[in-house]
Amino acid sequence: MNRRDFLKDMAAAGTAITVASTGIGPLIKKGYAAQKKEDIGQCKSVKVTCVSETAWFDSARMLQDIKDTGGAMVSSYAHPWTQENIGGYSALLEVEQLDGSKHTILMDTNWRQEWCDYVFQKSGVDKLLENKKIDIMVITHEHHDHYWGIKSTLKRWQNVPLVIPSTFYPEGKALLAGKYKNDIAKVDNDIPHTGPLEVLGPDRLLKLYPGVAVKMFDLPIMNRVRGEQNFYFNIKDKGIVTVTGCCHAGVINLMTWAQRNIEGAKPYGCYGGFHIAAFENWDPKFDDIIKAVKKLDIQKLGCNHCTGWVWAQKARAEGLPIVLGTQKYKEYKKIPTTGPGAKDNVYLRNGDEIVFS
């Protein structure tokens, strides 16, 4: 680090001259340099129920599907996914305000419709939708495992208030409009969404309720997806909790963004897929994340999905506060290949809950 500091001033000056003289502007918008910190208020608690984190049940099969169609850069709409291997990702978020009032949020809507119907019924989300008890639904990003089960939601409540990122591709927009059918990837929807729709871009923080905000990051993601939005909860006397679908922006980036942009932000907890060792592969960069989480002093980590079982296991072994899951997921009709048989369940799996309060 000292060596890096050595030339910083000289480089900045030189670059300023070069950039100014050539007219080269920023290649991307700076997402981390807010002029003024935002106050998102506070809430008392948030309870997260894992409706489903098993987007796929067998990582090897999932990766074979990806490889067979040309790798991780190919659009998810072009892959003939093995249907028996896919499930989906969604979570129910119940927020308690300081005055005792409550809000219910549905995050994401799974992948395979049959699985979505099953886990919605198992978790009671089906009734919440049918009885219009969901205050708002947020689709974190356009990835198949978070979004393609939209028909299961819309057939229960076509008018559900919805927030999507502004970066959906035409296929994603058509899917929401009930005008999409793809026989290769096996995704379709003929029920148009007719309720309130918030299309969130990267330039503003969407404050849903006191202590609850959604932030969209415009970033490129594997399988030709762009942009992901994430939740920030500001828990009174505790600090910031991030709740994410895949967290492609990075769990450390998210917390750092909060510290830089949200008034009084202090890291407290995280829930979600953290997109680290997504397919149980390892990279030395993943050790960097363990080290960085330690430094941030995060108190509670509830992880699953694309975090990578191996990352959660190693993080726990190195002392990170990984919240252990129960054995409830084994009551589901299909269980993942990674995890069962391990001494500790380092994932919050299907049916598990975590409360940040």
Place this chain on the structure above:
Amino acid sequence: MSSEPEPSLLNNRQYESVIPQPWAGIINLALILIISEIVWYVLFSPGGPVSLYTPNVGLALVITILMVIHWGLDAFDFWPFSRSFIQKGNVIVKGFSLLVFYIAIGVIVMFGIYYNVIGRFGAIFFSGPQLITSGGLGQYSQTAIENGCYAQIMMNTCVIFFTILWLTGFGYAPWNSCGKVTRAFSVWVSCLLLAVIAFTFLFFPHIAYMFYPAQTFMAAPPWWTNWSMTQSSLFHFGWIVPSLVLLYWTRMLWEGRPFSLIKTTWLRGIVTIISITVAGIILMLVADSIMSWYFGSEAIEGGMTTEQPAWRWNHVAEMAMFMQTAAAILYYYFDNWPTKLTLPMRAAVRTLIAVIGGLVIAKLYYVIGPSLLNLVPGLGQEGDTSLAWTVMFLILVISHAVFFDGFPVKKRS
């Protein structure tokens, strides 16, 4: 020790433009851009028929082919092709012969040597398919193949670096008195050895820690972490590639200066090694500071996307190759303009053109590239790198200008 090798075919090519500059350069540049778009779509595009840009398979392949071209042109001076075929052969026949030959060798090296010889009987981490065969958690299709290709990319980069470094610094010394093939083979073997040594120290710790659990009995933990903010060996990639680009520029834009001023071979070689290495590291540090300014914040340890330290080190290499792309266009298509000023002046002007041209190409790549190359707009996607396109483009330019003599608007004179 100060004797020089015989003038090579590569360095003594003489061309003349059929039409005047800058139109000759513009037409050839337009032609190669169209060809590059077609090649990208057919072979690499995620939406194309072959989809080699997985991303690492495509990147490893182009770097392997570039390495083979450097062997063929710089070390072996077109051997086994005859001098008369290179100088007098039909341009189309010669062009396709050389192109097919070097691509074939590249394919053999990657899919034969790495995948099925080294990976099967030696260092398994060079071969994705062998990692999959060995089994175990995480050794699945796609990720194992990407990891195997990563190891190849780093090794091949070391090989290219040392090949160009040796030839720039030492020429064919100490084998100048040997025959063409003997001296080329000697340089080739020496540079392979140096690359293996460099790989062992700079990249092998990364490879050993690329598995879960870490292969702690195989390699030391990444020792550079306190300087780099990451355990990733992309830190080393971030200085080797700029160093390599400086070597390219020494030969192309600066006409051998400043190292050619040193007449004693061993001294020139040592000065070249030290100064190029130091310059590469300084460039990397400067570039890192530029990115901190440009993105509005320093990289974050454990961060992702553009704030990931490893991404930033890799981005130094990406930007260096954008500038090398501009330099190659100037050198091969615009006759290394300007040519009439004093050497220091023309070297400075060419360098300025390469730097500014590189920034312009980078801007175009990130603005219109996503549409043309079928990529997602933005920076920082895990694994996504502009190097696949820049190296592919470089190969096409070299092939066009050297193998095909810049046909159709140039010819041998």
